Amino acid sequence: MRGEGKKGFSTTAVHGGEEPCPVTGAHAVPIYQTSTFVLGRELPPRYVYTRHGNPTQEVLEKKVALLEGGEAALATASGMAAILVSLLALVEKGRKVGCSLAVYGGTYALARNLLPRLGMEVLMFDPRRREEVERVLGMGAEVLFLETPTNPTLDLVDLREVCGLAGEHGAKVVVDNTLMTPYYQRPLELGAEVVVHSATKYLCGHGDSLGGVVVGRRELVEEARRMLVLTGGAISPFNAWLIVRGIKTLPLRMERHSRNALRVAEFLSSHPRVKRVSYPGLPSHPQHGLARRQMRGFGGMLAFELEGGMEEAYRMMEGLELVKCAVSLGDVSSLIEHPASMTHRSLPEEERERIGIGEGLMRMSVGVEDAEDIIGDLEKALGALG
Ligand SMILES: *Cc1c(COP(=O)(O)O)cnc(C)c1O
Numbered sequence: 001m002r003g004e005g006k007k008g009f010s011t012t013a014v015h016g017g018e019e020p021c022p023v024t025g026a027h028a029v030p031i032y033q034t035s036t037f038v039l040g041r042e043l044p045p046r047y048v049y050t051r052h053g054n055p056t057q058e059v060l061e062k063k064v065a066l067l068e069g070g071e072a073a074l075a076t077a078s079g080m081a082a083i084l085v086s087l088l089a090l091v092e093k094g095r096k097v098g099c100s101l102a103v104y105g106g107t108y109a110l111a112r113n114l115l116p117r118l119g120m121e122v123l124m125f126d127p128r129r130r131e132e133v134e135r136v137l138g139m140g141a142e143v144l145f146l147e148t149p150t151n152p153t154l155d156l157v158d159l160r161e162v163c164g165l166a167g168e169h170g171a172k173v174v175v176d177n178t179l180m181t182p183y184y185q186r187p188l189e190l191g192a193e194v195v196v197h198s199a200t201k202y203l204c205g206h207g208d209s210l211g212g213v214v215v216g217r218r219e220l221v222e223e224a225r226r227m228l229v230l231t232g233g234a235i236s237p238f239n240a241w242l243i244v245r246g247i248k249t250l251p252l253r254m255e256r257h258s259r260n261a262l263r264v265a266e267f268l269s270s271h272p273r274v275k276r277v278s279y280p281g282l283p284s285h286p287q288h289g290l291a292r293r294q295m296r297g298f299g300g301m302l303a304f305e306l307e308g309g310m311e312e313a314y315r316m317m318e319g320l321e322l323v324k325c326a327v328s329l330g331d332v333s334s335l336i337e338h339p340a341s342m343t344h345r346s347l348p349e350e351e352r353e354r355i356g357i358g359e360g361l362m363r364m365s366v367g368v369e370d371a372e373d374i375i376g377d378l379e380k381a382l383g384a385l386g
Pocket of ligand 1: 338
């Protein structure tokens with residue numbers, strides 16, 4: 001995959017959007033830890049105030065735009081800020097937006113509780129079913145918001161098909177690409193209008209800062225920036241810098257996350273306490289063929305179902321030492337959580353059931369530790385269930 005001009009993805013991850021400081025020659029990206037900028041005669045001034053723009057934020061924006069193959073990008077304080085301002089930029093008051101049921105729990109709550117208060121009509125749908133996509137488009141949704149793989153179930157949405165159907169209705173598709181990152185999946189190439197990220201996850205990679213990114217056509221990104229200036233979700237220069245630094249090793253980390261996740265998925269598949277494993281890289285995944293076409297790798301996220309439900313899920317997590325029970329994902333450390341009571345508890349039970357979030361479902365973000373140690377920890381905790 002090629003990123004910037006003739007340069008490859010990894011080269012762009014390291015160098016994209018950066019240049020040595022013209023004043024000092026500093027090779028590493030400087031952290032412009034300032035709220036305001038002294039104004040001279042230059043009109044309009046390049047920088048005014050960090051809520052409107054800052055050189056360290058700008059490096060992150062240029063880098064992610066190049067990696068996603070978009071015209072421009074906007075860095076934000078968190079993934080939620082990126083999702084909010086991208087929808088504010090795309091959807092007018094009184095218009096309809098379709099939101100996938102199988103998304104990050106915070107996105108679900110935003111769609112259910114806040115967007116309607118801003119005057120948007122939200123239609124929830126299951127993007128894995130063609131008839132549901134056609135239903136919400138037929139009802140007049142102008143924008144569809146979705147994630148693939150779905151969260152937390154790791155099913156796939158066929159991006160070419162959904163973007164094609166949306167295009168026939170003059171609708172636009174926004175894809176949250178947090179789980180795959182542009183290293184493994186580039187939705188803009190498959191017809192999406194906008195890509196959003198929680199940069200808190202794999203882009204940062206080290207679990208030490210919050211951030212978000214919106215990528216798309218320049219006018220749209222500039223409209224999202226106006227919305228960000230008004231709603232206040234600017235990223236701190238230091239967090240932008242941490243994420244820039246994280247992205248430099250994104251390809252290396254994703255390959256290790258992916259290799260480890262496949263080994264963990266194979267181990268879990270053969271374990272008697274585990275009813276079902278969902279990992280797009282397993283040939284047993286019902287959409288493995290689509291995964292091979294749509295993604296360049298399978299990533300570090302997997303879901304599995306325990307025979308014993310919630311009680312057993314908690315007992316298992318208590319038995320783990322290396323793998324930590326925590327929400328979030330994309331960290332170098334392995335993390336595990338129980339979606340029905342944690343990330344996805346804001347969904348009513350019947351909606352959880354509809355998208356396959358049972359009481360025994362676990363979501364795991366496989367880290368970059370030694371695979372043997374991760375598997376050893378899981379083996380011990382599952383063994384202790386008796
Ligand atoms: C974490 C997450 C978000 C929200 O991002 P924050 O940085 O926590 O605001 C959105 N989408 C997905 C897929 C996520 O995993």
